[in-house]
Amino acid sequence: MAAIMTQNSASHICTARCADGSKKTLLRYGEYIAAQKGQRWTAPRAAVYEAVLDARRPATAYQLLEALCAKDGTDVKPATVYRALDALQELGLVARIESMNAYLACRHPQQPHEHIFLVCDDCGDAAEVADHKIAGHLRHDAASHGFKTARQVMELHGTCQHCQK
Numbered sequence: 001m002a003a004i005m006t007q008n009s010a011s012h013i014c015t016a017r018c019a020d021g022s023k024k025t026l027l028r029y030g031e032y033i034a035a036q037k038g039q040r041w042t043a044p045r046a047a048v049y050e051a052v053l054d055a056r057r058p059a060t061a062y063q064l065l066e067a068l069c070a071k072d073g074t075d076v077k078p079a080t081v082y083r084a085l086d087a088l089q090e091l092g093l094v095a096r097i098e099s100m101n102a103y104l105a106c107r108h109p110q111q112p113h114e115h116i117f118l119v120c121d122d123c124g125d126a127a128e129v130a131d132h133k134i135a136g137h138l139r140h141d142a143a144s145h146g147f148k149t150a151r152q153v154m155e156l157h158g159t160c161q162h163c164q165k
């Protein structure tokens with residue numbers, strides 16, 4: 001796994017189509033990081049992670065459920081999907097876009113970072129800015145005002161390059 005640990009730490013923008021990290025590599029990393037953190041890498045977790053990776057856009061839990069049911073032809077329970085999504089978020093593999101209530105796979109989970117999302121209000125696509133600085137600055141500013149941050153949500157809304165054409 002050493003090879004995928006070495007990436008530079010500058011901020012960059014990632015979309016669901018970003019080449020940074022193939023699906024196979026990410027699935028393998030998921031299993032690896034779950035083991036590292038003493039969590040089980042169950043079949044539903046792997047399946048939900050794969051569904052998030054397959055989605056071309058941020059997907060809601062319901063859309064993921066539909067995709068899973070269509071793929072396996074089996075009856076996947078909503079609670080299973082939600083539990084898997086919680087676990088995947090905890091592992092840093094999947095991020096939730098609050099305003100859309102949708103999930104997006106992080107394309108470089110090997111690097112701990114906060115997420116800043118660029119959300120297109122026209123097509124519903126979202127890109128991720130992998131940030132290694134801004135979030136820290138904000139938390140630091142908040143702390144200097146005696147504020148204890150529990151959760152940080154950062155989204156920029158607008159129109160993506162494609163929709164501007």
Ligand SMILES: [Zn+2]
Nearest residue numbers: 106107108130
């Ligand atoms: Zn990320």
Ligand SMILES: [Zn+2]
Nearest residue numbers: 120123160163
């Ligand atoms: Zn767009």
